[in-house]
Amino acid sequence: MADVTNNMQRSSPAHASGPKPRRIFSRNNIVIYGILVVLAVYYLLPFYVMLMTSLKGLPEIRMGSIFAPPMEVTFEPWHKAWSTVCTGLNCDGLSRGFWNSIKITVPSVFFSIAVASVNGYALSMWRFKGANVFFTILIIGAFIPYQVMIYPIVILLREIGLYGDLGGLVLVHTIFGMPILTLLFRNYFSSVPEELFKAARVDGARFWTIYFKIMLPMAVPIFVVAVILQTTAIWNDFLFGVIFTRPDNYPMTVQLNNIVNSVTGVKEYNVNMAATLLSGVVPLTIYFLSGKLFVRGIAAGAVKG
């Protein structure tokens, strides 16, 4: 047996799993790292170009290559993008969109997760007749193109006086976040040992007690994952922002697109790129801080579903 293992370790090192020697300069490794580095360039290039261009002055952009680092670093484009660039009648820069996005994202994340976590918990532990029917509709609903539902939602929101209001947009985000979040929480709570749940019920604990006292503390990691997913998704939303808010309340994505794709005036590439980077700061920060949790969330939500 030891012999077999030895043999295996010596044979070709291309296999993914299983023990193998850590020889760095084998031919296989050179190929692997080569491909990885080439691909990494494809992924990093846009970010690099954005950053470099945003630090250059306009004359330098016209002269030089996009790949060249700035000869003279200037933060003027960043300043202009944040506080003075114009969209429509407003000339107070992207900062307006930034605060709008905050005002939209924070309550949307909170409500969508609160509703979906309770729902996922009910679906996994308190199964009742018909629950699966609604759950199936919910999951299928996630695939209905938004365009099919948008106009009636506009009418409904207008009826209850929330159309154009931030509250309406929060409601819309809560509704459309429900399928994926419910799936995420349902899968998570399904993996909780049933004995735990049964023991709590034997002790007389009811629905909400079990949720707040046992499940909620246990599920902190999945809540963090949900917050990461939702914050990113809502911050990056464009379509709902365009439809359900007034220009004064436009989220950052919409404002960014209006700034950059406006046809009037000279194209200030450096300001545009600074603006683009600015609107990516929040999701990128979340991503880099949460790193593995982001990944784990994607895996947890998806693989079991």
Place this chain on the structure above:
Amino acid sequence: MSQSGKPTGLFKNLSAKIAAIPMVLTALVVFVGCSVWTIVYSFTNSRLLPSTKWVGLDQYERLWGTRRWLISIENLAIYGILMLILALVLGFLLAALIDQKIRFEDGFRTIFLYPYALSFIVTGLVWQWLLNPEFGIQNAVRSLGFESFTFDPLYNTNTVLYGVLIAGLWHTSGLVMCLMLAGLRGIDEDVWKATKIDGIPAWKTYLLVVIPMMRPVFITTLVLITSAIIKLYDLVIAQTGGGPGLASEVPAKFVFDMMFVSQNLAQGFAASSMMLVAVIVVIIPWAYLEFGGKKHG
């Protein structure tokens, strides 16, 4: 229900039913109700405002006679098929490479996934600049001395979709990699040991053993990407605005413009209903297999 630890009867799950009200409302009012509303009104002559004047299938006849709609459908089909194939291939390749016990695994993974954290608007704008011939990659390569180098997919009717595809792939493939990597890591080491003992080459093991074992991951990924593809809208808006001409129009944009720009509501309703039909044809069989056919435990 207070007599024993095991409550029985109709009310045993009352709290759960209350907790599920938002789900029920979302499912019935929004997902079913609003969809049905749109379908019903697609048979009317609504223009600026919804109208109840029934015109039968007129809107659909007009829709399928509209050049812009036909182009949109064709574009989405081409984009969708290529995107599915390339995202799966690239995502799996990345995952398999990263799974080779490499160094800097976290670094590479961070690099491949970060575009997914950015919005489609950001993605579209960045690639609009990179693919801009006067300013982007073409110009940079030309300035290196390759004067005749041409790379301007966004300015050519025939290639603009591939330009959008490059951006879409940049955004999404990291996600696919993540899902695939989770799938690969979920495979028992013994499988690899067994195939090694039998002397089966690695690529064959991937193809014949590992990928079939990862069927659930592939299905999940497929469904996730497909739903993202059908919603394709922001990326096109930011990157090409549908142009040049109509060359990168997509159905979602057609619907939006009909409803909110051209004040041609019923055309928008008819078009979105057609999108729904397309989704149903793809999704229902899958949903039946995944959720209806077998009981979840």
